[in-house]
Amino acid sequence: MLCERCGKNTAEVHIRQAIQGVVSEHHLCKECARELTSGWKPGSNFLEFSIGSFLENLCKTLGPEPQEQGKATRAVPTCPRCGLDFEGFRKTGRFGCAECYRAFREWIRPLFTRIHGSETYRGPAPGQGTSSVQGMDDELERLKIQLKEAVSEERYEMAATLRDRIRILEGRLRGERG
Amino acid sequence: MNADRILALPAPWVEGGQDCPSDVVISSRVRLARNLARFPFVNRATAEERAAVLEEVRQAIQAEPLFRECAWCRLEEMDPIARGLLVERRLMSPDFLQGSRERGLILDTKGIVSVMVNEEDHLRIQVLLGRMSLCEALRIASAIDRALYCLEFAFDQEFGFLTSCPTNVGTGLRASTMLHLPALKMSRAMPEIIAQSGRLGLVVRGAYGEGTTSAGALYQVSNQVTLGLTPEELTEKVEAVGSRLVEQESRARDALFNGSRELEDRIWRAWGTLVYARRLGLAEAMECLSLLRMAQEAGMKGPFEKVAWGPLFLSVQPAHVQAMKGRLLQEEETETARAELVRETLGRL
Numbered sequence: 001m002l003c004e005r006c007g008k009n010t011a012e013v014h015i016r017q018a019i020q021g022v023v024s025e026h027h028l029c030k031e032c033a034r035e036l037t038s039g040w041k042p043g044s045n046f047l048e049f050s051i052g053s054f055l056e057n058l059c060k061t062l063g064p065e066p067q068e069q070g071k072a073t074r075a076v077p078t079c080p081r082c083g084l085d086f087e088g089f090r091k092t093g094r095f096g097c098a099e100c101y102r103a104f105r106e107w108i109r110p111l112f113t114r115i116h117g118s119e120t121y122r123g124p125a126p127g128q129g130t131s132s133v134q135g136m137d138d139e140l141e142r143l144k145i146q147l148k149e150a151v152s153e154e155r156y157e158m159a160a161t162l163r164d165r166i167r168i169l170e171g172r173l174r175g176e177r178g
Numbered sequence: 179m180n181a182d183r184i185l186a187l188p189a190p191w192v193e194g195g196q197d198c199p200s201d202v203v204i205s206s207r208v209r210l211a212r213n214l215a216r217f218p219f220v221n222r223a224t225a226e227e228r229a230a231v232l233e234e235v236r237q238a239i240q241a242e243p244l245f246r247e248c249a250w251c252r253l254e255e256m257d258p259i260a261r262g263l264l265v266e267r268r269l270m271s272p273d274f275l276q277g278s279r280e281r282g283l284i285l286d287t288k289g290i291v292s293v294m295v296n297e298e299d300h301l302r303i304q305v306l307l308g309r310m311s312l313c314e315a316l317r318i319a320s321a322i323d324r325a326l327y328c329l330e331f332a333f334d335q336e337f338g339f340l341t342s343c344p345t346n347v348g349t350g351l352r353a354s355t356m357l358h359l360p361a362l363k364m365s366r367a368m369p370e371i372i373a374q375s376g377r378l379g380l381v382v383r384g385a386y387g388e389g390t391t392s393a394g395a396l397y398q399v400s401n402q403v404t405l406g407l408t409p410e411e412l413t414e415k416v417e418a419v420g421s422r423l424v425e426q427e428s429r430a431r432d433a434l435f436n437g438s439r440e441l442e443d444r445i446w447r448a449w450g451t452l453v454y455a456r457r458l459g460l461a462e463a464m465e466c467l468s469l470l471r472m473a474q475e476a477g478m479k480g481p482f483e484k485v486a487w488g489p490l491f492l493s494v495q496p497a498h499v500q501a502m503k504g505r506l507l508q509e510e511e512t513e514t515a516r517a518e519l520v521r522e523t524l525g526r527l
């Protein structure tokens with residue numbers, strides 16, 4: 001298994017994180033684990049820690065390094081509305097208001113990529129319903145290409161999952177078109 | 179809302195369908211996190227601001243025909259048993275019990291929709307249905323989301339719906355399905371499944387208890403990421419992996435039941451425990467119920483064939499046992515009352 005953060009080295013550290021009772025597992029290589037966790041000790045292969053520390057550690061690697069702060073050409077931003085500064089966000093891993101996202105915009109994109117594998121929203125705007133039929137058609141096309149790739153690369157578990165998703169999506173499209 | 183009224187609410191996900199009373203898939207749930215753009219998030223809002231959010235939501239709900247058959251509950255007016263019942267019925271998160279006074283809960287009378295106000299986000303819209311019905315749950319949740327649009331949700335063209343925690347940003351959607359996987363648990367396949375699901379951007383975890391172990395072999399599959407995929411894609415992904423696990427469970431059951439005297443012995447012992455025990459801990463009760471439910475689904479002959487295991491699974495939960503007795507109980511008293519309740523239910527057959 002490869003490290004889910006760098007995707008290069010073998011995952012040797014297995015982390016269980018509890019986000020408000022929701023437990024998930026992460027598999028990291030020693031280098032990434034060392035970077036993300038201050039509590040990691042060589043030789044220990046299993047860490048358990050709370051969302052606080054996991055998210056905090058993810059956030060800590062964002063923005064300028066603390067020692068560079070004085071020299072940084074751009075100031076570390078502060079939310080003009082709720083007054084949360086970027087340092088406060090790095091410590092808690094929580095935004096204070098909608099405006100924080102705008103204030104910290106360019107600093108938080110890497111965080112979103114790490115958490116979600118993406119930094120851009122796809123879906124309906126407020127007040128709109130579900131995504132359009134056209135959107136579903138595009139998605140179906142995309143899934144079929146992925147399926148072909150998965151089969152040709154003999155990744156059969158992945159192919160089976162993709163087949164299921166295609167079946168569900170086709171069912172929904174039939175429903176939408178009546 | 180008091181305990182009696184909560185107990186009178188239907189719990190469609192527990193009862194299962196008419197055609198097939200029990201199934202590997204227990205329930206499907208969709209949750210949307212939303213915040214009002216004009217207020218700071220709950221963690222940075224003052225008591226006055228939280229109260230103002232609560233009032234705005236209350237007015238929007240009252241004006242909206244979709245919520246005609248909903249009850250508005252103030253948490254501080256509810257006794258501990260009533261609150262426990264709501265958590266066990268999965269209409270409210272355990273975290274909602276802790277925290278400030280300015281919290282409200284909207285419940286529909288069908289036991290399907292619940293909206294938490296001032297949990298981690300201003301609004302947590304939740305739809306809970308029985309069986310594998312994530313697409314339907316998303317459709318209902320989206321309709322509620324649209325109906326509450328007048329509240330002006332915090333939204334950004336690039337990042338989508340804005341939430342207090344970066345793990346929810348984007349769709350604000352958590353789609354999950356609860357599965358009963360006793361055969362996969364017994365064949366020790368769960369740790370590998372849990373590890374694999376992480377690579378697909380999903381989380382598989384014990385629905386009761388933590389991590390790879392789960393009381394009653396109940397597991398929850400949910401999406402981990404909320405950004406970059408549309409709500410439909412996220413729910414489809416969870417549904418696809420859920421369906422795959424159902425198939426794997428079915429194969430594992432075939433292999434387990436293939437003339438296994440040991441399994442047969444365990445099932446009958448579970449029956450014996452439920453029928454004769456004088457004290458019954460929660461984990462033990464759920465383990466026994468899980469085995470017997472599986473035996474029933476496998477078509478095994480015995481007195482357990484006709485039992486409605488779903489509702490019983492809910493009745494043995496601590497707040498439900500206490501509600502039956504009408505008072506808060508110590509752990510030992512709860513165990514005695516639980517054993518009594520199970521004996522009576524099964525004795526009536």
